[in-house]
Amino acid sequence: MDGLELISFQIIAAVGTARSNYIEAMEVAIKGDIEKAEALIKEGEEEFVKAHTAHGELITKEASGEPTQVNLLLMHAEDQLMSAETVKIVALQMIELLKSLKK
Secondary structure, eight states: OOHHHHHHHHHHHHHHHHHHHHHHHHHHHHTTOHHHHHHHHHHHHHHHHHHHHHHHHHHHHHHTTOOOOOOHHHHHHHHHHHHHHHHHHHHHHHHHHHHHHHO
């Protein structure tokens, strides 16, 4: 496995975990456990940062003149990264809505 494949898999694994945490956060928030939902968001963010860091390595290499060979695996990693970020935004909004309804 070359460097690009490894980075792609690092991104995919980390954002998969992050997205799962965000989805679970919404599920527990709906059941009324806002505190656990916020903890799951935090855990998800920690995983997302790992993916973002790996992604940043690719951007840094590209910016320093080392072109990245784009392939389907990298495209999938990019797609998963964006998907996880979108789910996080929705989860945060849902949690805030549920908190406001509890008041």
